[in-house]
Amino acid sequence: MMNERAATLARDATSRSTRETAVLAPSPFPVTAHVLLALWVSCMVLLGVQAPDVYESLMQEDRFVEWWTVPLFAAAGVFALRRAIRHRRAFDALVGAFCIFVAGEEFSWGQRLLGITPPAPFLEHNYQQELTLHNFAGVFGQPGAALILALAGFGVLLPSITAIRRGRALLEHIGATAPRPVMLPWFALAAGLLAMYPLPFTGEWVEAMAGGLFLLTYAPAPRTSAAAALIGAAFALALTAWSGRGSATPAQLACAQAEAAAIANELAYGEAATARLAGARSVHKRAFTAVEEGYVRPDGLTALRAVACPEDSAASARRAYLIDPWGTAYWIATERGADSITVRVYSFGPNRRRDGGALEAGGDDIGAPLVIRP
Structure with a gap:
């Protein structure tokens, strides 16, 4: 009888532990990620202060930083949707859709690559005159503010909730995967940088950083996120070179x-x-x-x-x-x-x-x- 009760308690504890683990990012956050994120922020700030011409060139549209942001968010979206479908997690599906949306918006859904002139409403009301939705400031507000809210809500609030048992139960109920608590400072830093905007074009490299953080949250293993980031970097370099070419009569x-x-x-x-x-x-x-x-x-x-x-x-x-x-x-x-x-x-x-x-x-x-x- 005692053995059966002990076995039942052990099963309950295991089940509880599994549920609690399920609300956290599936992959551990490696030390390498801390180092690379610190290097990214430091290099961007150093370039902005010491080599502003080089910095500004890197931050222009259709350059490496913007192109890298696209596959980082796209990969994060794919992994989030994969997790949502496999485990029937509604909130993760929303996050995945958000990441795919950000990736598409970053390269204007191919408009600049293909040389498409946007329809008249985009030319008149979109302040960048591009085929994007987030630049309709009169409708959606400032895009920077929306990303700050997303980073703070997803990367700061959700990990904080996991410290509370009822919070973990809530996240499991709505099908939300929270970044591991060790990632919270990086999400907070990204949101803070967007809010303070210490350098011109801060948003460009912070968006790439944000894409990397979402990828690290949803990739099933550190090697997977590293491979996705490297493939994305190669993709960005190729697009940077290709988009520099143009033909005209x-x-x-x-x-x-x-x-x-x-x-x-x-x-x-x-x-x-x-x-x-x-x-x-x-x-x-x-x-x-x-x-x-x-x-x-x-x-x-x-x-x-x-x-x-x-x-x-x-x-x-x-x-x-x-x-x-x-x-x-x-x-x-x-x-x-x-x-x-x-x-x-x-x-x-x-x-x-x-x-x-x-x-x-x-x-x-x-x-x-x-x-x-x-």
Whole structure:
């Protein structure tokens, strides 16, 4: 009788332990992960402070950091959905869908790679004029705030709940996998960095860090997460190289050059520049954003509407949103010096990514600066 009771108690204890373990990330968090995360944060901060030009180049769209974020979140989403399906865990399914969504949003669902011009609602209301949902700030709020909440809720709150028996029972009931408590400081650091934003482009490398943390939570073993991260890095390097290439017809190049020059001339010598633009020390914005924020008068861009692009049947439609022939935004950059004002309007060119600086052309960017001496 005593033996049966002891066996029953042992089974209950084992069952309880199994349930408690089930709410934690399936893979242990290795020391190597601590080291790599510390190196990532340290290197990004060091580059941002000591080598800002290199740092800014790495953080641009369609460069390694952004491309690496895509497979990190995608792999995390796949592992989360796999766990959700195998063990019927509803919350994990939601997290998996969230990770897949973030991965898709990061590369604009292929829009820039394929050179697709987004539909008019995206050009008008999406502040990056891309085929993404998270940049509809008027609908979804600031994307940084949403990610802060996700990191704090998933990476800080859930591990904290696992310290309480009822909390573990709740997580098991809703099918939630919590990051291991040892991961909590890294999630908190990522959320804190996004909130404080100590450097320009902080969000870019913190998003990659967040993707890695979600991957480490759901990968079934450390080797699996390491393999996924390495394959993702190779994928990112390949896409960085591939996206740097672009093709264009002579007519497209001539059209973009003429349009950029027309906008620049209207700003420098015409009626397009507002008092706000004229009085600003420096401005660097998408051209359509500059219109919306009162730097540019759209009715002053008469020369743009007169540019002939005979092979581009959609020219008038895209010009309404100041989009170039490859479906990306024209940018406006101005800088006031001691005795001159530099104005540059530029396109990212056929490869659809910025290769130079605000006032200096690089790669296949299109648009030369104008220097005005009042």
